[in-house]
Amino acid sequence: xxxxxxxxxxxxRQAAMDLYASRGFExxxxxxxxxxxxxxxxxxxxxxxxxxxxxxxxxxxLQELLVETTxxxxxxxxxxxxxVAAFEHAATSYFPEVAFSRQRQDIIDANPPLQExxxxxxxxxxxxxxxxxxxxxxxxxAAAVAAESGVAAFKVAFTRWVTGAAEGELIDHLRAAFTxxxxxxGAPVPVTPGT
Amino acid sequence: xxxxxxxxxxxxRQAAMDLYASRGFExxxxxxxxxxxxxxxxxxxxxxxxxxxxxxxxxxxLQELLVETTxxxxxxxxxxxxxVAAFEHAATSYFPEVAFSRQRQDIIDANPPLQExxxxxxxxxxxxxxxxxxxxxxxxxAAAVAAESGVAAFKVAFTRWVTGAAEGELIDHLRAAFTxxxxxxGAPVPVTPGT
DNA sequence: ACCGCGATGTCAGCCGCTGTCATCGGCTCG
DNA sequence: CGAGCCGATGACAGCGGCTGACATCGCGGT
Numbered sequence: 001x002x003x004x005x006x007x008x009x010x011x012x013r014q015a016a017m018d019l020y021a022s023r024g025f026e027x028x029x030x031x032x033x034x035x036x037x038x039x040x041x042x043x044x045x046x047x048x049x050x051x052x053x054x055x056x057x058x059x060x061x062l063q064e065l066l067v068e069t070t071x072x073x074x075x076x077x078x079x080x081x082x083x084v085a086a087f088e089h090a091a092t093s094y095f096p097e098v099a100f101s102r103q104r105q106d107i108i109d110a111n112p113p114l115q116e117x118x119x120x121x122x123x124x125x126x127x128x129x130x131x132x133x134x135x136x137x138x139x140x141x142a143a144a145v146a147a148e149s150g151v152a153a154f155k156v157a158f159t160r161w162v163t164g165a166a167e168g169e170l171i172d173h174l175r176a177a178f179t180x181x182x183x184x185x186g187a188p189v190p191v192t193p194g195t
Numbered sequence: 196x197x198x199x200x201x202x203x204x205x206x207x208r209q210a211a212m213d214l215y216a217s218r219g220f221e222x223x224x225x226x227x228x229x230x231x232x233x234x235x236x237x238x239x240x241x242x243x244x245x246x247x248x249x250x251x252x253x254x255x256x257l258q259e260l261l262v263e264t265t266x267x268x269x270x271x272x273x274x275x276x277x278x279v280a281a282f283e284h285a286a287t288s289y290f291p292e293v294a295f296s297r298q299r300q301d302i303i304d305a306n307p308p309l310q311e312x313x314x315x316x317x318x319x320x321x322x323x324x325x326x327x328x329x330x331x332x333x334x335x336x337a338a339a340v341a342a343e344s345g346v347a348a349f350k351v352a353f354t355r356w357v358t359g360a361a362e363g364e365l366i367d368h369l370r371a372a373f374t375x376x377x378x379x380x381g382a383p384v385p386v387t388p389g390t
Numbered sequence: 391a392c393c394g395c396g397a398t399g400t401c402a403g404c405c406g407c408t409g410t411c412a413t414c415g416g417c418t419c420g
Numbered sequence: 421c422g423a424g425c426c427g428a429t430g431a432c433a434g435c436g437g438c439t440g441a442c443a444t445c446g447c448g449g450t
Binding site: 079080112115116117119120123140141142144145146148149151152153155156159160165166173176177180181182184185186 | 274275307310311312314315318335336337339340341343344346347348350351354355360368371372375376377379380381
Binding site for chain 3: 041
């Protein structure tokens with residue numbers, strides 16, 4: 001590639017993770033990250049769109065995975081079933097050990113700007129999944145609802161998994177969340193009286 | 196209050212909305228907003244936490260409303276029903292005319308940072324609703340799932356209402372979203388095969 | 391008349407982020 | 421083997437969001 005040390009991007013990410021974990025996200029400057037990686041601040045911004053993105057680079061991979069799996073399961077499982085299948089597949093094949101996810105999540109949970117970015121990523125996932133369903137003929141309220149509801153259940157499962165609120169792997173929490181969702185919403189909802 | 200023109204906060208908000216709409220969010224500086232409002236940049240940040248918050252101040256009111264209504268409907272309607280009732284009540288009593296919401300949403304849709312903030316607000320709403328349910332004895336996967344699913348349906352309904360994707364008031368889109376959600380998720384979901 | 395206080399102004403400064411141009415090697419091609 | 425292209429990085433200047441610290445000004449109460 002170049003005449004410099006290789007893996008500039010990986011070095012930057014590692015330096016950022018270390019500093020975010022030890023000193024905190026806010027009190028870490030981009031200049032510090034770059035210096036620790038043996039690069040300059042300008043180069044940091046050539047590899048990452050902004051200071052937050054370091055923690056989310058690679059999330060496109062999850063989205064692609066979910067899109068592919070949803071598309072693959074659609075014919076057999078229908079809209080909601082395909083979304084469920086996609087998340088269940090990702091739960092067992094995409095996410096690293098809890099320990100790693102937890103460390104990362106601790107950093108995110110401690111910093112509102114990072115939470116915002118995480119929610120944005122999840123929203124893009126929902127939009128992408130909805131589009132997959134639309135491309136396959138699902139009309140619009142249903143497509144969007146299926147996608148958003150799937151993401152909603154995933155958020156709950158992921159949170160419970162990563163915080164260790166209860167025993168079990170991510171896939172267990174995910175199945176529990178989907179089951180809970182079906183039983184909560186499947187039951188007839190009383191019509192709200194006019195007041 | 197003071198010796199200056201009154202309604203400083205309202206003037207700042209109006210100035211910001213005008214400039215965001217005409218010049219765009221990015222190309223509007225806080226100094227310009229303040230000048231247009233007859234104040235200084237420093238004063239802007241005394242009224243709004245950051246440049247984005249101008250568009251979201253007042254969203255706490257929606258959250259409070261939803262929390263109150265959910266709490267009030269809980270006993271009669273249960274977790275999911277209370278959340279549904281809360282959103283339906285808000286849909287008819289909180290949101291201004293479409294035209295106003297649409298103008299605001301156009302600004303938000305054009306700027307990723309604003310979308311992130313909006314998602315953050317919705318996430319706080321979900322967290323608050325989940326807490327209401329927990330306080331009333333709903334165990335945790337269910338509380339979080341009910342809240343997040345309600346927000347998911349609301350997101351879809353609001354989007355369709357504000358973009359004019361279909362006819363109808365917000366409440367109509369909301370009922371359609373909830374109905375769609377029930378029929379999609381209430382049906383038995385096929386078990387995903389081992390492959 | 392005096393004083394406390396809250397809202398605003400002023401000033402200096404950090405830091406995220408960007409545009410622009412220079413630099414340095416490895417690479418291809420003749 | 422030399423010339424020149426090219427991709428990755430460096431160096432520098434600058435804007436703008438945001439904050440801390442301190443001064444100022446009048447309103448309202450005593």
